[in-house]
Amino acid sequence: MFFTIRKLEARINELEEYRYINRKPINGIVAKQDGMEIPFTIGSYWQGRDAYLTLTTDFDVPNYGVDSQVVLLFDLGTTGSGFNSGFESMLKINGNLYQGVDSNHKEVFLDKEMYGTQIKLELVLWSGLEGGGQPREMRHFFNYADYAVLSPDTDDLYYTSKNMLEAVKVIDENSEEYNVILSALDAAFMLIEYTTNEVEFYASIKKANDKLQALLNAMHKKTDVTITAVGHTHIDVAWLWRLRHTREKVARSFSTVLSLMRHYPEYIFQQAQPQLYDYIKQDHPELYGQIKKKIDEGVWEVDGAMWVEADCNIPSGESLIRQILYGAKFIKDEFGKDVHYLWLPDVFGYSWALPQILKKCGISAFATTKISWNQYNRMPHDTFIWRGIDGSEILAHFITTPYPGRKGSWGANYNDEMLAETIKGAYTNYRDKQINSDILVPYGYGDGGGGVTRDMLENRRRLHKIPGMPNIKTGNVRDYFKRLIKRVENAENYVHTWDGELYLEYHRGTYTSQAFVKKANRRLEESLREVEILNIAGFLFNRKPYPTEDIRKAYEILLRNQFHDIIPGSSITEVYEDAREEYAEAFAIIQKLEKQAIDNIIIKNNNSYSIFNSANFTRKNEIVFVKTDEVGCFADKDGRNMVAEKVDGGYLVEIPEIKPLNFISFAFIKTVSFAETKSAFNVFENGIETPFYKIKWNDGGQIISLYDKENRREVVKSGGFVNYLSLYEDKPLRFDAWDIDIFHYQKKKTLNANSIYIEKADSLSAEIVFEYNFGTSKIIQKMVCYAENRRIDFVTYVNWNERNQLLKSCFDVNIRETQAIYDIQCGNVARNTHWNTSWDYAKFETVAHRWVDFSQRDYGVALLNNCKYGHSVLNQTMTISLLKGAVYPDISADIGEHEFTYSILPHAGDFVGANVPQAAHSLNQPLKVLSGQINNCSLFKSICGDESVVIDAIKQAESGEGIIIRLRENTGSNKAISLQPAFNFITWQETDLLERVIGESNHEKIIEINLTPYEIKTLLIK
């Protein structure tokens, strides 16, 4: 009846302004844009896209005594809703970085030693970008640039009353606390005298504040719930801004942290991502020094493990390992700290490989919020044991802070604003209250940085005291996890275990968007593996120095671009312009290193060629291209003729066999003419017979029959097709580049070929060309069948101009099974092929790396690819997503030319018996042809055991001493393998993934290893 809450709300809002006494404009500000002076008038505006404006003035700081606080107040642009794609600025004082100023940080507290002196103020304003979509200029108004002195009583009353009132709004109306708090507020505000006499007014404020504080202190607060509040700012290394903007964002955000820490000693800040610290180290050494000091003092936490907060769908297992290896190394070398947990609040799904990788990096806990964004199902627990593919277990914890104003939604926020509503909500939403009452809340504006504000720090102090609210302590994530792990270990109640991947039921378009980065990432991962092996060979056999620095540089490019908005394809146009340049730089390094390594071991000779097999399995009957203008034939080292076919610019030559991690050389013998060969294929109308298959297609180019002669069975499902290219309408509800929604299935068109012709059919291979024209796009696809290889390749060129269309290739196969197997990091995962439950249909599009296999007990079909990730198997149809056409945030995403290959491999047995992973490896890393002869450069005399054991890396140890070999089991079996290196060594022993020795030192010359299902082992050989 007295509108108490609304009345108080109005009074408290008024107080905000009364906190600033003697407020006056800062005079004499000079504004310069691109070196040109522009007028600086309050009320006027400035504009630009990605533009900078500098404001400078000399300012005489008033001196009201050491107990006072002089404040600068700025409103010079609009930052945007927490994302910080818009305006931000950096305030420098006397040439030193002082604090970031943006819409969320309008206040600057001046240090007391400046009182009574003249200081040089310089504000570097950035206009920001439009936040994706059509580029446009940003307009920012000069609303004020003032100074004032803070009234401490008003400030205290403002924050105390504001937080008490906000608490009232979320506390049960019938509770004792509700009425006690509301009565106290009302009683205090009755004491304020709204008089024109300023002295009397502020005297009454003091009275009101004293009363409120006394009443609050007298209140009885009892709760066992604690919030561990960790200051944080989520900084996307690139997203709606480019890498170079991020460098500036980090400087602004970190300066703000330091500035606030001078006034709030309890403030503890956490930031992961060594990449960001490395930027500061390069750009602002002084700031870096100050950060180091705070890290030493224990109020600035650097941890979180990875080099950047990387996407965990696309990067390979070895990439995920290097993210942590290089991240942890930087943190150790620069700050002397170990890493304790993986911090990935905003990443779109978490590989089943992670628990093992983390455990073997000495990391015992993992934190995220993102799984709470699931479209269909809420995960059953927030604190649980996550069991990895190999059985390794770590602690997983989901942050549960709700978004303000979104009651009832389970979506959690990693950019909390520290409000009564969100703090209380973090506990309410948490589902494991029986085992834990200490809730982790990272707070601070983020995505584009910004971070914690003075409001948040003041709110925390107040909310901590208010009855009905949890206790809120500042803390760091490392100690939080230490406590949580102990609590879980000692829990008497059930602690849930999740045995499987943490699939995000959202953002399924990120497996496909921006095809270019996916391809560049895959190629760079493969090239880095190969170049490390080649350089180890160069080092071992010719004692040439291992190019540590260059490899590290190329790896940093790979890791940086695996950031969770770059590689998923969810960034603006300019980010991909930068990515192209970065990848080009990395490939240039690789090329240089490859040449260096090969020059070290090859004997140049015009009449011989060598082949390098970087795979750890024997390869048979693979075809290589030898470039030469001469006419002739090829002979192996025993003088036997090799099968070859003359093609444009050289020859296709079949390599009958090459051992793992080995080189072979063969001779080229000039002749007068090239000998006739006999075709291995029979061509008939709309069809071809190969040594393995009889293939028929219809006039539209869809394959209607693929008969496996060897296994005497039809591969195509009755009435179905294989390799039919289809366009799906792809207009997701939100997040265009990120998402494919389930309803895309409802609207699709199958493409029909305009032209089909046989390009060649000789002794090695046959090529049938299918051409498709549709919209303003074009596809030229070559189906390549081999005489000695069961794989059928679809070598595809696309000129892609479609928007909001998803291009897939579909395969209706004659297989009956309820699960398909998908290649993931460090192993493979089975996913259901039906939509029985919401958990099944949520996975209507999932990620796979180099292959997907769909097999019943006796027979199966594998789909391989050399740069694609989006896949599905539903009922009897396998699909591979090829191209997407998103219009936000990059309006021109994926427009242009694309080249990729995917393959079908029908086979007897399952993926293990059919060597599907090996076939996918061969597709991805064709044998390398070198010009010249290589002698005795095998890395191993023998690799015995199972060739399905994968060697992911052979590299120099990070310490510079010894060679690292990383192996892993890839089929879900126990395996024994023995390696006999062809180089001299004294000892070998096992290490963890951070290359710290864990096993005993061994001296045997044959290295015998036992592996359990999906186990990763790292060996250090010296």
Ligand SMILES: [Zn+2]
């Ligand atoms: Zn993010």
